[in-house]
Amino acid sequence: MNQLENTLTSLEVAEMVGRRHDQVIRDIRKITEQLNDHKNVDVDYFTEDTYKDGKGEIRPCYRLTKKGCELFSTRMTGAKGTQFAVSYIDRFNQMEQHIKQQPDISNLSPELQMFNQMFQAVANQEQKLVEVNDKVDNISEIVALNTANWRNETGNFIRKIALKQGGGVAFKEINQQIYAEVERRGGFKFNIRLRNMQTRQIEKGYSKSAVKKLNKLDVIEADKKATQIYIQVVKEFAIKYQVELD
Template identity: 25%
Template sequence: MSNLVFIENNKAVTDSLTVAEVFGKEHARVMRDVRELGCSEEFRVGNFAESSYVNSQNKEMPKYFMSKKGFTLLAMGYTGREAMKFKEAYIEEFERMESQIKAPRVLTDREQLLASMKITLETSEKVDQIEHKIISLEQKVEEQITLTSGEQRRLQKGIAQKVYEVESEPKVRPRLFRELHREIKDRFGVASYKDVKRKELQSALRYIENWIPRKVS
C-alpha cells in the first residue's frame, strides 16, 4: 500500500480521509472516533490537528491530520484480520517516512536522469549538440509531469463549479459529474483527471468552462 502516510510540515502524518478509505469506514465515523478517544488534551493537541478539504460538491468539510501516535491510539479500536493488516502497513509507512525525513535529501528520478545525461553529454566534443540535447531532454521530462495536489484541487473545483452552474437539480448532478469526468479522461487521454499533464492544465480548465452536457432524451 502506498500513500498511506505523507509529509506535512516536515512531519510524517496521515489523515482521517485516508484512514476511512483504507479501513472501509464512513469518514463521519472516523471523525467521531477521533473526537471520542478520551485522550488527554495534551496528547490530542500534540497528535491531532483539525483541517479541512473540499468535497465533490465543492463544500469545505472538516478532517483530521494525525501523527503516528495519534493513528496508533485510534486504530486500537479497529479489530479483525484485515484491520490488523492495514495497521501493520500503516506502521511500516510511518517508519519509512520518518526515515526519509531524517535522511539526507536524495535526488529525484528526474534530477538523477538529467544529471546523468548532462555528465555524459558534457564529455562530448560537440558542444552545440550537447546543449540542444539537454534542452530537448528537459522539455520531454517537463511534458510528462502531471498535476500537483493543489492543481488537482483547482481542476476538481472547476468541475464542481461548472456542474452547479449548468444544473440546479441535485438528483441530476451526480450524472453530470460522471459525464464531465469521463469527457476529461477521453479528451486528454488519461485514466483519471489527476493524470492530466501540468502543461495541459489551462486547456483542461478552458474545456470545463466551455463544457455543455449532453441532452438526455
C-alpha cells in the first residue's frame, strides 16, 4: 500500500495469496452472496470499489476489513492460508501502530488545529516528492539495464506486468502487444520469419522436437535490429505499467 488505511484492497490480497485478481474477486462475491443469504451485513467485511489499471481503464475491486480478511482466509487451507494470515495480520498491526502514533489534537484551539493541518499537508507533499523521486530512480535503472542477458531480463519484466494485470491470461496479452509494437516499428513479420527459420533448420537436419521449440524470441535474437527494438519496447512497457525492480 502506498498509504496506510484501515482496509486492504483485493489487489493486495491477490498478491499476498499468489492468485489472479479475478479469482479473488470471484471468491469474495461468493462469500458476499452467502452473507446476504444469511442476512448478515457484508459491509463489515467487504466494500465494492474501483481502481485504474495500467491502461487507465476503470476496473472493479473490493476493500477488505480485518474481519473480511479473516473470513476470506477461511477459504484457504495449509501453508497458503497460514502465510496469508501472517501477511494480513502484519499489515493491520502496522496500520494500528500508525494510528496510535498520530497526536490527539482534539483539545487544541481551532488556530492550532489549522496549523497542524497545514504542517500535515506539507509533510504529505514531501512524501509525494520522495515517491516521485523513487519512481524516477526506478525508471533510470530500467533504462540502464545491461542487455547482455536480455531474454531473462525482459521476461522478468513481462511477468511482473502480467502479475499486476491479472496473471497468466495477461502474460499472453502483454506479449502479443509487445510483439505487435516491435513488428510495427521494425516492419517485421515474425510469423513468416519463424516459419522460414523452421524450414531452414529442417533442411539442416535438426530434429522435429528442436524445430518445434523455436519461437518468436529466437527470431528476434537472430536479428540485431529486432533485438534492440524488442528490448526498447519491453522497457517502455515496464515504465508504462510502473513495474518495480527487485
